[in-house]
Amino acid sequence: MTDRTSPPKISFRDVGCRFPVRGGHFTAVDRVSLDVGEREFVTVVGPSGCGKSTLLNMAAGLVTPTSGEVVVDGRRVTGPGPDRGVIFQQYALFPWLTVRRNVEFGLRVAGVGAAERRRRADEAIALVGLGDFADALPKTLSGGMKQRCAIARAYAVDPDVLLMDEPFGALDSLTRVQLQEQLLDTWSRQTRTVVFVTHDVEEAVYLAGRVVVMAARPGRVHRIVDVPLPYPRTEETRLSPEFAALRNEVWSAVHHQAPVEAPAR
Amino acid sequence: MTAGQPMDAAVGREPVMDGPAPDPGEGAASVPEPTPAPDDGEGSASAPKPVGVAAPHGARRVPAPVLNVLSLAAGVAVWALLAAHGVGGLPGPEAVGRRAVEMLRDGTLEGDMLASLRRVLAGFALGTVLAVLVGFLMGWYPVVRALCEPYVQFFRTIPPLALIPVAVVLMGIGETPKIFVIFLAAFLSTVVATLQGVVGVDRTLIDAARVLGARDTAVFLRVVIPAAAPFILVGMRIGLGSAWATVVAAELIAAQEGLGFRMQHAETYYDLDTIFVGLVAIGVLGLVMDRLLLLAEHRLTRWQERR
Numbered sequence: 001m002t003d004r005t006s007p008p009k010i011s012f013r014d015v016g017c018r019f020p021v022r023g024g025h026f027t028a029v030d031r032v033s034l035d036v037g038e039r040e041f042v043t044v045v046g047p048s049g050c051g052k053s054t055l056l057n058m059a060a061g062l063v064t065p066t067s068g069e070v071v072v073d074g075r076r077v078t079g080p081g082p083d084r085g086v087i088f089q090q091y092a093l094f095p096w097l098t099v100r101r102n103v104e105f106g107l108r109v110a111g112v113g114a115a116e117r118r119r120r121a122d123e124a125i126a127l128v129g130l131g132d133f134a135d136a137l138p139k140t141l142s143g144g145m146k147q148r149c150a151i152a153r154a155y156a157v158d159p160d161v162l163l164m165d166e167p168f169g170a171l172d173s174l175t176r177v178q179l180q181e182q183l184l185d186t187w188s189r190q191t192r193t194v195v196f197v198t199h200d201v202e203e204a205v206y207l208a209g210r211v212v213v214m215a216a217r218p219g220r221v222h223r224i225v226d227v228p229l230p231y232p233r234t235e236e237t238r239l240s241p242e243f244a245a246l247r248n249e250v251w252s253a254v255h256h257q258a259p260v261e262a263p264a265r
Numbered sequence: 266m267t268a269g270q271p272m273d274a275a276v277g278r279e280p281v282m283d284g285p286a287p288d289p290g291e292g293a294a295s296v297p298e299p300t301p302a303p304d305d306g307e308g309s310a311s312a313p314k315p316v317g318v319a320a321p322h323g324a325r326r327v328p329a330p331v332l333n334v335l336s337l338a339a340g341v342a343v344w345a346l347l348a349a350h351g352v353g354g355l356p357g358p359e360a361v362g363r364r365a366v367e368m369l370r371d372g373t374l375e376g377d378m379l380a381s382l383r384r385v386l387a388g389f390a391l392g393t394v395l396a397v398l399v400g401f402l403m404g405w406y407p408v409v410r411a412l413c414e415p416y417v418q419f420f421r422t423i424p425p426l427a428l429i430p431v432a433v434v435l436m437g438i439g440e441t442p443k444i445f446v447i448f449l450a451a452f453l454s455t456v457v458a459t460l461q462g463v464v465g466v467d468r469t470l471i472d473a474a475r476v477l478g479a480r481d482t483a484v485f486l487r488v489v490i491p492a493a494a495p496f497i498l499v500g501m502r503i504g505l506g507s508a509w510a511t512v513v514a515a516e517l518i519a520a521q522e523g524l525g526f527r528m529q530h531a532e533t534y535y536d537l538d539t540i541f542v543g544l545v546a547i548g549v550l551g552l553v554m555d556r557l558l559l560l561a562e563h564r565l566t567r568w569q570e571r572r
């Protein structure tokens with residue numbers, strides 16, 4: 001809003017999240033501070049249970065921080081909103097709606113007129129390459145197609161921020177690579193900020209400008225690794241020695257942490 | 266089906282801030298998979314096989330409707346055989362058929378069917394409408410649920426028939442007590458199913474709607490209702506079944522017409538033919554109504570993954 005030259009798009013300010021458990025609290029995220037710039041692509045990796053989803057859900061407004069705050073565009077996040085699109089690992093498509101109607105959902109609840117809705121939905125559907133399946137029900141789609149539909153659904157409301165929680169985790173590696181490429185392609189052509197959670201180190205490095213490595217118990221930022229590889233990234237990027245070095249760096253940051261047990265009660 | 270436990274996975278009224286990570290596990294553990302229509306997948310419009318054109322010879326699989334008809338014919342034949350060999354004065358199909366035609370001629374059968382149907386439909390309609398309403402309120406507002414649940418659970422354990430004496434004493438012998446017990450039968454099965462449907466809505470779907478900009482009302486109308494629909498329809502089918510089961514008994518209360526009344530009346534004259542006509546009529550009407558609901562269910566829940 002004001003003078004700072006480039007205010008961060010998303011700002012985690014000393015954010016913490018504790019869940020009540022039997023006989024006390026469990027700290028899922030402990031005082032995380034992190035700024036994500038406009039148009040930045042940040043990935044978050046870390047061992048299972050280190051609070052990646054919780055962190056993302058706090059930015060989405062689905063989980064309230066118990067301390068600190070998340071600020072998006074200078075405004076404190078108090079709930080979910082269409083300015084921040086979320087892609088869930090389990091697709092979360094409405095099974096009773098066709099692909100097109102799923103994609104139209106956000107526009108419909110925003111009261112966009114039928115013609116405009118249809119136009120924007122079809123545009124988003126075409127963008128993810130689902131044009132031939134616009135009238136199909138989710139149950140007839142493969143996993144990759146379902147996730148593409150979910151991505152189109154998020155694109156349709158045109159959010160500034162895309163929050164993705166292991167979106168490709170359930171897909172086979174070929175489909176995953178295709179969707180990674182598609183995601184980078186659209187990201188580079190639009191002005192969107194992406195926070196992408198994954199447990200796949202290779203994926204984290206391939207996509208990101210910055211990789212945030214989290215540590216568990218309590219969940220916190222362990223390291224931040226810059227990825228100075230130029231976009232657009234290609235197969236060659238993956239095979240380059242720079243990529244391998246970064247991957248190893250992130251890998252050891254993730255794996256040379258103390259092993260994580262199940263949360264204590 | 267122990268929907269009695271407290272449930273913190275309550276489908277959020279103000280879910281905005283609480284309930285983080287979707288936790289469909291614990292609370293919803295008692296909710297069955299939404300797999301309604303346990304019976305046939307046939308009979309829906311999705312399998313329009315030319316039935317009239319009898320199976321061409323050499324066809325490996327005989328279509329199900331043909332088997333249905335064959336099985337029915339065989340059943341009638343066995344019945345005829347048993348009756349012919351004098352099993353306890355059992356009337357045969359022809360005798361029952363003749364009686365049915367007589368009763369149709371003088372209009373008693375239509376009158377009785379209409380009377381029973383009217384009661385069932387009135388009780389069933391009142392019961393399901395109220396049940397869907399109450400079920401949604403219970404599922405959506407934990408307070409309403411806590412207030413209503415004890416009564417629902419308590420009355421669910423009482424067969425509606427057992428309430429007939431109470432209904433008669435309190436409401437006299439007119440239509441009211443009959444419709445009331447049918448209403449109760451339909452209400453109780455549908456309300457529990459609706460509640461389970463609402464409570465069992467996938468938390469992630471609600472989150473998905475909210476991050477797309479949906480407020481509570483939109484979440485309710487566009488996510489909770491469609492997601493609960495299969496459960497509600499199953500509840501309605503069960504409710505319809507118990508409504509039919511109840512009407513016959515309810516008509517034993519000083520009714521002037523109705524299939525149950527007719528059968529009871531016939532009993533005093535040892536008129537087995539008429540009793541059988543009544544039985545078959547109840548069965549056929551119940552079946553037709555159930556099929557209609559099944560059809561609706563198929564249309565409304567075509568999106569479900571079936572196993």
Ligand SMILES: Nc1ncnc2c1ncn2[C@@H]1O[C@H](COP(=O)(O)OP(=O)(O)OP(=O)(O)O)[C@@H](O)[C@H]1O
Pocket residue numbers: 019020021026027028046047048049050051052053054055199219263284285286288
């Ligand atoms: N609603 C909750 N109540 C209690 N504890 C919770 C709740 N949600 C998450 N947790 C705990 O917080 C920790 C972080 O959970 P979170 O889902 O954020 O981890 P994650 O990093 O996304 O893990 P994964 O990689 O397995 O998805 C976990 O130990 C989890 O058990």
Ligand SMILES: [Mg+2]
Pocket residue numbers: 052053054165
């Ligand atoms: Mg997670």
